Amino acid sequence: MSSISMRVNGEMRTATVAPETxxxxxxxxxxxxxxxxLGCDVGDCGACTVIVDGMxxxxxLMLADQADGRDVLTIEGLATRDQLHPLQQAFEIHAALQxxxxxxxxxxxxxxLLDETPDxxxxxxxxxxxxxxxxxxxxxxxxxAIQDVARSRGAGTVKxxxxxxxxxx
Amino acid sequence: MKAFDVVVAxxxxxxxxxxxxxxxxxxxxxxxxxxxxxxxxxxxxxxxxVDISRATDLAGIxxxxxxxxxxxxxxxxxxxRSPLIQEYFPALVDASHTVGAVQTRNLGTLAGNLITCxxxxxxxPPLLALEAIVTLALSAGRREVPLGEFFVGPRKTVLKPDEMxxxxxxxxxxxxxxxxxxxxxxxxxxxxxxxxxxxxxxxxPKRQVFVEPRIALxxxxxxVIRARQAEAWLEGRPATPESMAEAGRIAAGEAKPISDxxxxxxxxxxxxxxxxxxxxxxxxxxxASKRKETSR
Numbered sequence: 001m002s003s004i005s006m007r008v009n010g011e012m013r014t015a016t017v018a019p020e021t022x023x024x025x026x027x028x029x030x031x032x033x034x035x036x037x038l039g040c041d042v043g044d045c046g047a048c049t050v051i052v053d054g055m056x057x058x059x060x061l062m063l064a065d066q067a068d069g070r071d072v073l074t075i076e077g078l079a080t081r082d083q084l085h086p087l088q089q090a091f092e093i094h095a096a097l098q099x100x101x102x103x104x105x106x107x108x109x110x111x112x113l114l115d116e117t118p119d120x121x122x123x124x125x126x127x128x129x130x131x132x133x134x135x136x137x138x139x140x141x142x143x144x145a146i147q148d149v150a151r152s153r154g155a156g157t158v159k160x161x162x163x164x165x166x167x168x169x
Numbered sequence: 170m171k172a173f174d175v176v177v178a179x180x181x182x183x184x185x186x187x188x189x190x191x192x193x194x195x196x197x198x199x200x201x202x203x204x205x206x207x208x209x210x211x212x213x214x215x216x217x218x219v220d221i222s223r224a225t226d227l228a229g230i231x232x233x234x235x236x237x238x239x240x241x242x243x244x245x246x247x248x249x250r251s252p253l254i255q256e257y258f259p260a261l262v263d264a265s266h267t268v269g270a271v272q273t274r275n276l277g278t279l280a281g282n283l284i285t286c287x288x289x290x291x292x293x294p295p296l297l298a299l300e301a302i303v304t305l306a307l308s309a310g311r312r313e314v315p316l317g318e319f320f321v322g323p324r325k326t327v328l329k330p331d332e333m334x335x336x337x338x339x340x341x342x343x344x345x346x347x348x349x350x351x352x353x354x355x356x357x358x359x360x361x362x363x364x365x366x367x368x369x370x371x372x373x374p375k376r377q378v379f380v381e382p383r384i385a386l387x388x389x390x391x392x393v394i395r396a397r398q399a400e401a402w403l404e405g406r407p408a409t410p411e412s413m414a415e416a417g418r419i420a421a422g423e424a425k426p427i428s429d430x431x432x433x434x435x436x437x438x439x440x441x442x443x444x445x446x447x448x449x450x451x452x453x454x455x456x457a458s459k460r461k462e463t464s465r
Contacts, residue, residue, distance in 0.1 A: 002175060019175035019218070022205070042206045043273050044359065055246070055275040061205050062276065063198070065175050066222055109271065130358030131270025 004068040008033070009077030017064045024048045026064035027074060035075035035104040039133075046132035049105035050074045056112035058131075075104035078111070086152070087111060090145035098136045106132045110146045119150050170205075171214045178219050180226045181306065181335060187219045189308040193330035195219050199227075199242055202269065202277035203285045227335065230254060236341040241334050245274035245282075245292075258339065260295045260348035260367060267291050267352045270359050280334050283319065286326050286392065287361075293320070293393035294367035295350045297385035299343045304335040311335070320392035346371060346381075347459065349451035351444045355431060362388045363432045364440040366420075368448035372408050372456040379403045379453075384416070384445055389424035389437055396420035399445065408453045410446075417446035 005014040008031060017026055024041075027033045027050070039047030041060045048059040051073040078085035084092070087107050097103045106129060113120055113128035120128070125143050134142070175198075178184035188195055196215040198204055199222055208214050221227060221242070228242040230251040237253060245265035248254055254261050261279075268274055268282065268291050282292035283303070293316070301316045305328060316337075319326050328334065348369035354360030365387040371380040382403040384396040399419040406412040426437035 018172060020170040020173050020208075020214075022170075041209060043202055043269070046270065046272060049272055056272050057275050058202075058272045061202050061273070063175060063201070063205070063218075063220070065177075066198075066201070066220060112271070126358070128271055131272045 002065045002068075004064055006067050006069060007071045009072070009074060015064075019063070019065060021064045022060050023050070023052075023062040023064045023067050023072070024059035026067075027059060027072075033074050033076050036108075037101055037104060039101070039105075044131075044133070045102070046105040046109065047102055049108045049132060051108055051112050054112070054115065056109050056128075073108070073111075075108060078107070085111075086149045087114075087146070090148045091142070094141045094145040094148070096137060096141040096145045102132055102134045106134065106142060110142075110149075114146070114150060114153070118153055120146070122147075170209050171211070173208070173214045174217045175220050176217055178221050178224055180224050181221075181333070184219050184221050184224060184333060185306060185308040185331075187217070188331040188333060191215075191217050191219075191331075195330075197221055197333055200244060200277035200281050202273045203281060221333075232344075233338075234341070235338050236344060237339045239279060239337040239339075241280040241336055242278055243280070244276065244278050245269075246271075248279050249274070257345045258295070258299065258348060260298075260350040260369075261292075264291045264295045264350045264352075264365075264367070267354075267362075267365075280337060283316070283337070284326060284328060284334060286320055286322075286324050288323055288390065288392060289362045289365065289388035290393060291350075291352060291362060291365055291387070294365050294385040294387045295348060295369075296337060296339070297393055297395060298348060298367040298369040298383040299339045299346060300383065302338045302340065304338065305332050306335050307332050313338075317395060322391045343369070345459070347452040347455035349448040349455070351448050351451075353440050353444060361431070364388050364426075364437050364444055366441065366444040366448045368445065368452050370403075370408075370449065370452045370456070372453055374460055376407075378405050378407050379412070379449075380405075382416070382449070384420055384448075386420060386424050386441060386445075389426040389441055391425075394424065396423045396445070398423050403449075408449075408456075410450070413446040413449040413453075414442075416449060417442040417444075420445045 037047035039045035043058040043061045050059045194216040198220045229240045248265040350367045352362045352365040367385045370382040387393045399416040403416045421438045421442040426434040428434045
């Protein structure tokens with residue numbers, strides 16, 4: 001067994017895992033952070049995307065042991081109790097997700113992009129989402145949502161007329 | 170995944186000692202984008218996975234007296250962001266950019282791309298066209314192998330079970346050599362190459378002829394290959410569309426493409442011809458724009 005310790009969504013977590021445990025299984029099964037999804041499990045679909053030390057990675061292609069001592073951010077680390085993250089707000093306003101299975105991965109990829117490239121071109125957004133497969137909504141609304149966040153950065157929230165009943169705590 | 174042990178090696182020497190101790194029962198883990206996929210479906214897993222992903226002496230991209238050194242742990246993202254590679258070898262940036270997607274490029278290494286050795290690898294053609302050399306090490310010593318001799322067959326290289334790749338070196342004589350990489354896949358994102366081509370060449374400024382043209386083809390033979398007949402024909406010929414087209418025709422004849430569910434052999438031959446001519450034209454255009462810059 002490997003003893004590991006890493007910062008997950010700002011909190012230090014220490015655990016013992018079987019060495020062959022992927023970061024994804026560790027997050028989902030030991031920390032009960034089930035936002036990152038187990039999709040293809042071979043690095044094609046991006047449903048498991050998390051941010052490790054500032055970089056978007058497939059959590060299914062990393063051993064939990066490799067994340068020892070690192071900083072891991074998952075979709076659960078974005079919203080606060082009172083407010084969704086601007087990307088989450090924008091995805092809601094644009095109805096950019098239907099089934100939502102790819103959503104956590106898409107949003108983490110978008111966050112990693114915006115953290116480095118605050119004002120991306122459509123081509124840069126497409127490139128950032130190439131490793132996140134969405135098979136129901138399509139990408140047009142996601143790209144629009146990400147562009148909105150980029151435009152309204154600094155304002156704290158996405159300034160768009162919110163449709164009725166969209167406010168969630 | 171079946172159970173295995175993980176041992177972290179903090180540098181190349183530790184990794185080599187572990188490989189010497191465990192031999193074929195050990196596997197090196199760097200980016201993991203190929204290894205973990207293989208291990209998940211493997212009937213037999215290694216006893217020990219030696220994790221070198223944080224071995225600092227294997228990282229880095231730097232200029233040395235021998236040329237440009239790309240450490241074994243340099244990821245595709247690191248290649249794309251390296252100011253040295255952007256300056257001297259933009260074709261390598263293009264090639265790494267077409268590998269997988271952001272998430273896999275952030276993990277996967279250029280060296281791993283060579284070691285997994287699938288015929289459609291994108292890292293191989295530009296490095297082969299730039300006559301890269303790989304440094305391999307056993308605990309007993311090192312050897313330098315020209316990249317063309319490193320590839321043996323699909324998923325097979327000359328690496329011994331207890332041997333590891335330390336770095337990739339592009340020789341100093343090729344620093345800044347005009348080089349282009351082109352890939353044709355079925356989609357723009359996350360697609361394997363039907364054909365990929367890299368061409369490097371100097372252009373003699375007075376005579377406007379090709380000097381040391383090098384053409385490398387991927388996905389059209391058991392390994393990435395050089396189109397040596399096309400190179401020999403092109404040497405000293407004028408940098409014209411006609412000569413580039415003829416080099417493309419010769420290169421297409423040298424390849425041994427197969428028909429599979431992605432494309433037919435005939436289609437792949439057509440692609441080789443077109444992409445080779447285009448890559449040569451791009452390399453020639455780079456040479457021309459560099460000349461303009463220096464004469465300004």
